[in-house]
Amino acid sequence: MAEKKDSLQATLDKFSEFDRLCGLLNFPPLFSEMTKPSSDMAAFREHFAKAKNIVVLTGAGVSAESGVPTFRGAGGLWRRWAAQDLASPEAFAENPSLVWEFYHYRREVMASKDPNKGHIAIAECEKRLAPQGRDVTIITQNIDELHKRAGSNNILELHGNLFTTRCTKCGEIKKNYDSPICEALKGKGAPDPAAEDARIPVDKLPRCTKPDCGGLLRPHVVWFGEGLSPVVLNAADVKLQNCDLCLVVGTSSVVYPAAMFAPQVASRGVVVAEFNIEETSATDNFGFHFQGPAGSFLPEALAPHETETK
Ligand SMILES: NC(=O)c1ccc[n+]([C@@H]2O[C@H](COP(=O)([O-])OP(=O)(O)OC[C@H]3O[C@@H](n4cnc5c(N)ncnc54)[C@H](O)[C@@H]3O)[C@@H](O)[C@H]2O)c1
Ligand SMILES: [Zn+2]
Numbered sequence: 001m002a003e004k005k006d007s008l009q010a011t012l013d014k015f016s017e018f019d020r021l022c023g024l025l026n027f028p029p030l031f032s033e034m035t036k037p038s039s040d041m042a043a044f045r046e047h048f049a050k051a052k053n054i055v056v057l058t059g060a061g062v063s064a065e066s067g068v069p070t071f072r073g074a075g076g077l078w079r080r081w082a083a084q085d086l087a088s089p090e091a092f093a094e095n096p097s098l099v100w101e102f103y104h105y106r107r108e109v110m111a112s113k114d115p116n117k118g119h120i121a122i123a124e125c126e127k128r129l130a131p132q133g134r135d136v137t138i139i140t141q142n143i144d145e146l147h148k149r150a151g152s153n154n155i156l157e158l159h160g161n162l163f164t165t166r167c168t169k170c171g172e173i174k175k176n177y178d179s180p181i182c183e184a185l186k187g188k189g190a191p192d193p194a195a196e197d198a199r200i201p202v203d204k205l206p207r208c209t210k211p212d213c214g215g216l217l218r219p220h221v222v223w224f225g226e227g228l229s230p231v232v233l234n235a236a237d238v239k240l241q242n243c244d245l246c247l248v249v250g251t252s253s254v255v256y257p258a259a260m261f262a263p264q265v266a267s268r269g270v271v272v273a274e275f276n277i278e279e280t281s282a283t284d285n286f287g288f289h290f291q292g293p294a295g296s297f298l299p300e301a302l303a304p305h306e307t308e309t310k
Pocket of ligand 2: 168169170172210214215
């Protein structure tokens with residue numbers, strides 16, 4: 001419990017750190033004169049037709065229809081653990097074998113999935129609008145690379161990427177699509193609660209291949225209690241400050257700082273549309289809420305508008 005509290009405090013500390021960094025939190029009261037969000041697609045499309053700088057914020061829900069489990073939905077547990085229990089520097093220090101089993105499993109699962117209609121609609125929109133001088137940027141919390149595989153180019157990955165490793169000794173960051181990532185993890189990582197922990201010796205876990213290093217590798221993802229990359233945060237901040245339309249897709253809006261991005265954009269008077277199978281704690285801040293699977297709504301929302309120049 002104390003650990004949970006500490007990690008929550010660390011998250012909140014990161015939040016205020018970011019808040020200072022982008023100086024955005026002085027927005028007007030979010031809850032004044034609030035009206036219920038609209039679900040009028042034609043009205044949304046009028047805004048879409050005029051927008052020149054579109055930001056699409058995505059979370060685990062955009063990948064749900066690809067068969068990738070979200071953290072908070074059914075299937076959120078791996079063996080007996082919630083992701084928060086394993087996605088932390090403390091867990092890795094205590095049991096790197098267990099944490100690598102968990103990430104090996106996630107890498108194998110995600111590599112076997114394909115982008116869905118939601119990812120593809122966003123990627124097609126980016127490609128189509130670019131020659132019109134209009135920008136579409138994805139700011140994602142996902143680490144599954146499905147946006148990239150759908151063909152999107154403008155992607156800011158807030159939480160890193162499952163297919164990138166970082167050496168704990170020399171710090172080298174490297175793409176890695178090996179399957180399995182090392183021989184000892186072959187056939188390991190079964191998610192069912194009865195599965196035996198593999199207890200792999202640390203020298204048999206993924207190691208740095210740089211000459212004279214050989215350090216232990218870790219997934220290049222942001223764990224609970226860790227700060228986000230200032231470079232990525234700054235880039236996201238610029239896009240958020242300049243956008244004139246924002247879509248927020250498949251995120252429960254509880255993980256900071258991403259959770260505050262869309263409410264901040266809305267507080268500037270910019271149209272924000274939420275696409276989610278349910279209402280979230282942030283829904284009432286937004287102009288539009290489309291309740292249902294992202295893969296059903298996004299193709300319609302982002303299809304060519306009749307006013308678009310070819
Ligand atoms: N695919 C991934 O890379 C992946 C998967 C699980 C968790 N995560 C990590 O988990 C953290 C959790 O935050 P989060 O907000 O991204 O996820 P979350 O699990 O907290 O919330 C998922 C949200 O998606 C919605 N949703 C589910 N299916 C949907 C669908 N078909 N269409 C639209 N919405 C749908 C849910 O209602 C929920 O609000 C993030 O930090 C992220 O890095 C990533
Ligand atoms: Zn190294």
